[in-house]
Amino acid sequence: MKVREKFIIIATITVLTIIVLSFFWQPILWLFIIVLPLVIMGLFDIFQKSHTIRRNFPVLGRFRYLLESIRPEIMQYFVETDTEGRPLNRILRSLIYRRAKGANDTEPFGTQKDLYHSGYEWMEHSMYAKQNPKEIGDFPRLIIGGKDCKQPYSSSLLNISAMSFGSLSNNAIMSLNKGAKMGNFAHNTGEGGISDHHLKYGGDLIWQIGTGYFGCRNEDGTFNEASFQQNALRPEVKMIEIKLSQGAKPGHGGILPAIKNTEEIAKIRHIKPGIAVHSPPSHSAFADPIQFMYFIKKLRDLSEGKPIGFKLCLGRKQEFMDFCEAMIFTGITPDFITVDGGEGGTGAAPIEFSNTMGMPLREGLIFVIDTLVGFGLRNDIKVIVAGKIITGFHMARAIALGADGCNSARAMMLAIGCIQALQCNTNTCPVGVATQNKSLVRGLVVDDKAPRAKNFHEATIHSFLELVAAAGLNGPSELRREHISKRIGMYVVKTYDEIYPYMEEGSLLHIERIPESYQKFFHLTRIMK
Numbered sequence: 001m002k003v004r005e006k007f008i009i010i011a012t013i014t015v016l017t018i019i020v021l022s023f024f025w026q027p028i029l030w031l032f033i034i035v036l037p038l039v040i041m042g043l044f045d046i047f048q049k050s051h052t053i054r055r056n057f058p059v060l061g062r063f064r065y066l067l068e069s070i071r072p073e074i075m076q077y078f079v080e081t082d083t084e085g086r087p088l089n090r091i092l093r094s095l096i097y098r099r100a101k102g103a104n105d106t107e108p109f110g111t112q113k114d115l116y117h118s119g120y121e122w123m124e125h126s127m128y129a130k131q132n133p134k135e136i137g138d139f140p141r142l143i144i145g146g147k148d149c150k151q152p153y154s155s156s157l158l159n160i161s162a163m164s165f166g167s168l169s170n171n172a173i174m175s176l177n178k179g180a181k182m183g184n185f186a187h188n189t190g191e192g193g194i195s196d197h198h199l200k201y202g203g204d205l206i207w208q209i210g211t212g213y214f215g216c217r218n219e220d221g222t223f224n225e226a227s228f229q230q231n232a233l234r235p236e237v238k239m240i241e242i243k244l245s246q247g248a249k250p251g252h253g254g255i256l257p258a259i260k261n262t263e264e265i266a267k268i269r270h271i272k273p274g275i276a277v278h279s280p281p282s283h284s285a286f287a288d289p290i291q292f293m294y295f296i297k298k299l300r301d302l303s304e305g306k307p308i309g310f311k312l313c314l315g316r317k318q319e320f321m322d323f324c325e326a327m328i329f330t331g332i333t334p335d336f337i338t339v340d341g342g343e344g345g346t347g348a349a350p351i352e353f354s355n356t357m358g359m360p361l362r363e364g365l366i367f368v369i370d371t372l373v374g375f376g377l378r379n380d381i382k383v384i385v386a387g388k389i390i391t392g393f394h395m396a397r398a399i400a401l402g403a404d405g406c407n408s409a410r411a412m413m414l415a416i417g418c419i420q421a422l423q424c425n426t427n428t429c430p431v432g433v434a435t436q437n438k439s440l441v442r443g444l445v446v447d448d449k450a451p452r453a454k455n456f457h458e459a460t461i462h463s464f465l466e467l468v469a470a471a472g473l474n475g476p477s478e479l480r481r482e483h484i485s486k487r488i489g490m491y492v493v494k495t496y497d498e499i500y501p502y503m504e505e506g507s508l509l510h511i512e513r514i515p516e517s518y519q520k521f522f523h524l525t526r527i528m529k
Contacts (some may be wrong), residue, residue, distance in 0.1 A: 007046070007058045011039045072422055083112055085420075087345065092390050093414060099459035100415035100452035120487045123396055124495075126472025132465050139461050140475055142405045144239060144382045146335045148297075150305025153204075153238040156185035157476065158395060158461055160453075161386045161407035162208050162243070162311070164192025166256050166265045167347040167424070168413075171444040172433045175416045177203040178446060179453025188407065191243050191254050191279065193268045194231050201450075205236045208311070209299075210243040211253055212279035214269035223285040225302060227270075232303035239336070240299055242310040244283070247344025247387050250313040250358040253279030255348045259427045260436045289319075289326035297332050309336035311386075313344065314364035317371075318521050321508075324375040333380045337372075338407065339365050341387030345410045347434055348425035361387035362401060366500045369402030374508030374518070392463030400479040401496060408460075415456035416449040 014035055021028045038059055045051075045058035054061040067074075082090045091112065098105040113120060145152025160180060165173045167190065180187040180203035187203050191210025198205055209228075212221065216228035232240060245251060256265075256277040266273035286292045292310075300308045314320060327333045341361025346354070359367075365385055372378040385398045386407040395406050414420070417431045424434040432444035468476055471483055481496035488494055507513040514522060 007042050011042060015039065076420070087343075087388070088390065088410060088414070088420060093420060095391065096411050096414040096456060100456040102455050102459075105459065116487065116490060118487055118489055121393075121397065122485055123393065123400075123467055123471060124483055124485060125470045128472045130469040130472060130474060132462070132469040139465065142382065144307045144309075144336050146307075146333055146380045148300060148305070148332070149307050149335050151238075151307070153186075153307050155239075155405060156183075156457070156461070157399075157405045157464070158389070158457055159186040159206070159384075159405070159407050160188055160412050161389075161409035162188040162190040162206075162241070162246070163347075163409050163413070164190030164214075164254070164256075165195040165197055165268065166192045166260055166436075167434060169429075169432055169435055169441040169444065170195070170197045170264075171441050171446055171449075172413070172416060173197040174200055174446045175444065175449035176412060176453055177201050177205075178450035179412075179416070179457070180204060182450060183454035183457045185457055186238060188241065192256070192265070193270075194234070194237070195264075195268050199234070199236055202236060204238045205234075206239045206241050207231060207237045208241045208243050210279055211281065211283050212269070212271075212277070213285075214271070217270050219270075221280070221284070225298075228299070229302045232299070232306065237303075237306065239307040239309065240303055241336075241338060242283075242296070242299070242308070244310055244312040245315070245340070245358075246311065246346065247313040247340035247342050247358050247361070248346035249349035249353040250315055250342070251281055252350065252353050252357075253281050255279075255425075257348065257425065257427065262436050265436070289322045290330060292323070293326045293330040293332040296334055297330075307335035309334045309338060309382075309384075311338035311340060313340045313342060313358040314367060315358065317367060320368065321371055321375075321521055324371055324377060324508075327377055328375060333377060336382040336384055336404075337368060338384045338386060339368050339403070341365075341385070344387040346424075361385060361398075365398065365401050365403060370500075370503035371508070373503040373505055374515075376506040376509060378505075390460075392460055392465075392467050395460070395464040396467045396479060397484050399476050400481055400484045401500075402481075411456065411460075412453055415453050417444055417452075 018028060018031050018035065042058035045054040045061060048055060053064055076085065095105055140157065142155045142157055143152050144155050160176055173195065174197045177187050177198055178201040181201045186206050188206040189198055189208050191208050191212060191214060193215030194205065194207060209216065213223050215231055216224050218224045231237065258274055258276040261273055261275060261277055263273045271277055286295045296308050339361065341364055342358035343360060369378065369383060372381060382404045383402065384405045384407055385403040386409065389395060389398065389406045389408040390411045398406055413433055416433065418433045419431055421430050423429050427435050427437055429435040429440060432441040435441060468479065473479060481500060484496045485493055486496065486499065503515065504513060507515065508518060
């Protein structure tokens with residue numbers, strides 16, 4: 001006999017029994033308060049056709065969906081170990097929370113990592129360690145601005161990576177921006193444009209221009225010079241970043257779900273409210289590398305000489321080499337390049353893109369650095385990295401591989417209260433960070449969270465500088481690939497300069513000096529031919 005048939009028989013017998021017994025003891029009718037809803041649910045389950053489990057196992061089948069709905073919480077709080085959680089494990093999350101709150105961030109009883117597992121990395125210390133700066137005013141800064149830049153920017157070595165208002169709530173944006181103001185670091189707006197929430201506390205802004213040209217677009221979605229200039233000349237805007245692609249969904253435009261597209265957000269972005277917005281996968285303002293260089297020059301001129309750069313997750317290596325050739329051909333160079341890794345985060349992305357598209361950060365960064373060196377362009381361009389930059393070691397590794405500075409998004413989100421609920425794309429973020437639901441946003445108090453963003457930034461920079469000092473170096477600029485070792489097998493350890501040998505300065509400009517790994521690219525059609 002099938003389960004649903006058994007249910008009908010048992011439910012019928014139960015109801016009849018209650019009715020009969022109620023003639024002898026009337027209070028037993030109160031059982032209907034429990035039994036009747038179950039019977040109705042069961043009958044509904046039997047006759048609905050959408051869910052096979054509920055149809056075959058009425059009432060009981062519902063527990064499957066209940067357990068599935070709370071699985072992420074069960075896994076996070078009771079099942080996963082301290083080192084297993086994804087995208088960020090509990091060790092990293094706890095570290096962020098403690099640093100954001102100014103609490104003790106030390107760990108007892110030694111490392112939990114398997115030091116003999118392939119992939120383990122460490123930094124080589126020196127017997128002649130240096131003194132680490134104790135005050136935030138002593139922290140080194142990064143000057144961004146090339147030969148054509150008229151308003152160079154003195155940047156922190158760690159800034160807030162791109163996250164748009166729309167993806168994040170207004171209170172989250174204000175918390176991050178106020179924290180940036182308090183800690184003297186920069187806040188990237190993301191491609192969603194500049195809102196009043198970005199401007200309220202006067203924190204330094206990196207204005208990101210995406211393929212949708214939000215905040216500087218015409219009705220047909222093309223670039224609008226006048227509205228760009230109006231925003232670019234704001235004193236809060238210190239740099240402008242052209243987004244070509246991002247690590248979580250390279251080759252795919254940004255996604256704003258309809259439920260998050262409020263009247264306010266639509267007004268900022270110059271779009272219609274209440275509809276899902278998918279940014280184009282590529283820019284309409286330029287169609288080839290040379291046009292791109294002239295677009296960079298246009299933005300620099302319109303902004304009266306502010307630093308202009310671009311962000312990309314590396315895909316086809318040939319295309320980045322074409323960019324470098326276009327820089328040489330036109331004499332126009334960006335002031336900075338932001339390299340995002342395939343491990344980068346986002347509020348919403350197709351799983352195929354986030355899991356299998358885009359070069360991981362380390363490989364992408366190495367190629368960008370080596371290619372710039374090979375074309376003799378490295379000294380003119382600062383390189384910034386983004387993609388799971390959480391700790392001081394992550395910063396040290398990135399800078400040792402060749403970066404000048406770092407951006408962090410998810411760590412900053414956790415610093416202001418994110419609990420990694422993984423509901424960024426559903427508008428149901430329980431802590432009010434990644435939602436436009438006012439009842440949830442209300443719980444995020446700006447004056448409480450802003451100092452946490454500042455605290456996390458300061459503690460992470462301090463830990464990074466402690467590592468640099470422990471390596472016996474005078475500053476971050478002395479970090480090199482040979483300072484980081486990586487286990488690539490049980491009995492094999494190599495430093496990063498052994499894994500990725502340095503590129504010879506200007507070697508890509510001379511046929512006879514081109515490294516073997518690059519020679520195949522020079523057989524392809526090149527833009528200067």
